[in-house]
Amino acid sequence: MERRAFGASGLTVPAVGMGTWHTFDVSDRAGEANARRVVDAAIDAGATLFDSSPMYGESERVLGAALAGRRSEVLVATKIWTASRDEGERQAAHALHHFGGLVDIYQVHNLEAWPAQLSLIERLIAEGRARVAGATHYAPQAFGELRRAIETGRIRAIQIPYNPLEREVEREILPLAADRGLGVIVMRPFGQGNLLRRQPPPGSLDPLREFGVTTWAQALLKWILSDPRCHVAIPATTRPARMPENAAAGDPPWFGPDERALVSRLAASS
Numbered sequence: 001m002e003r004r005a006f007g008a009s010g011l012t013v014p015a016v017g018m019g020t021w022h023t024f025d026v027s028d029r030a031g032e033a034n035a036r037r038v039v040d041a042a043i044d045a046g047a048t049l050f051d052s053s054p055m056y057g058e059s060e061r062v063l064g065a066a067l068a069g070r071r072s073e074v075l076v077a078t079k080i081w082t083a084s085r086d087e088g089e090r091q092a093a094h095a096l097h098h099f100g101g102l103v104d105i106y107q108v109h110n111l112e113a114w115p116a117q118l119s120l121i122e123r124l125i126a127e128g129r130a131r132v133a134g135a136t137h138y139a140p141q142a143f144g145e146l147r148r149a150i151e152t153g154r155i156r157a158i159q160i161p162y163n164p165l166e167r168e169v170e171r172e173i174l175p176l177a178a179d180r181g182l183g184v185i186v187m188r189p190f191g192q193g194n195l196l197r198r199q200p201p202p203g204s205l206d207p208l209r210e211f212g213v214t215t216w217a218q219a220l221l222k223w224i225l226s227d228p229r230c231h232v233a234i235p236a237t238t239r240p241a242r243m244p245e246n247a248a249a250g251d252p253p254w255f256g257p258d259e260r261a262l263v264s265r266l267a268a269s270s
Contacts, residue, residue: 001046001250004231008181009132009156011104013075015225015250017049018042018243019187019236024066025057032062034238039066041240043073045247051159051185051234053079053109054091064098071100077159077185079109079136080117088113088120096129105157105183107134111145118154132156138187140168150176157183162224163191164267178229186224186233195220200266207262211253216266217242221249223263226256 006013024035042048050067052059060078067074076099080088095103106121108114114135124130134157135149149155150173158177160169166188177184190196199216213219217235224233235246255263 001247002252006132006183006231007156007177009105009183011075011132011183013183013232014046014048014247015232016047016221016247017051017075017077017185017232017234018047018246019234020050020052020059020063021056021236023236023238024052024059024062026062027058032065034240035062036066037240038237038243039063039070041243042247043070045244046250047243047247048073049075049077049185049232049234051077051105051187052095053081054094055079055081055109060095060098064100067099075104076102077105077107077134078103079107080120081109081112082117083113085116085120088117092120092124096124101129103130105132105134105185106130107136107157107159108149110137110139111135111142111149114145114149118149122154132183134158134183134185136160136185136187143168143173147172147176150180150182153180155182157185159185159187161188162186162227162230163189163195163220164223164264165191165195174227174229184230184232186230189221189224189233189235190217195267198267200269204266208255208259211255211259212248212251215245217246218249219263220267221246222255223260225250226254226260 121133136159
């Protein structure tokens, strides 16, 4: 899988990683064992960036356990999700405990009290317990505030939704991120699963086979990754066999304007 310089952050990331929202929020042995299988399959396929959050219930704990013995092979992104300074400290202690004392990309989740929580993340970076500060949001109505956070110069990464049906970030956020040299993590590449439930007609992906695309999921991921402003997409899954398929979309050749337009039309009409 292609690895990419993560903006000007100094990190190098895989083109495809993995999210843990819902899928790793489990507390039974079978669910935790399956999470380990998914993580192993992801790492073996080269999808070595994992994103979590305290918002995701048990996901940080489950991901940390699934990474046992393999933490040095991966990058971990997680978040602070609270308006409280004290709770932010507790969340950081919890995450650092589960991730071997280091968070590679520490983000303010949904810009929650972002000036104060960025101060916490900046302190962790100074102490060598985090590497890159970032911020996330999923809602277009919050992109003005995200722009203000970017313009402070305090963050080196953003996480935003982007897929053929959610393109609001193209107006201002992606151009600004590119101009500022930010790393860009793409959440919701499948529109929270909605795009996968709307499969295009048989044969419609044939023009994309020369790009290594054999499935609709791969077409959607490659549509994102063909935008050079996007560094890593983080689909989630509970199926270990899905990870090699997702990871295969992280290799060139990349789509040109015609191929991206085809995927957009298929997404709109499916």
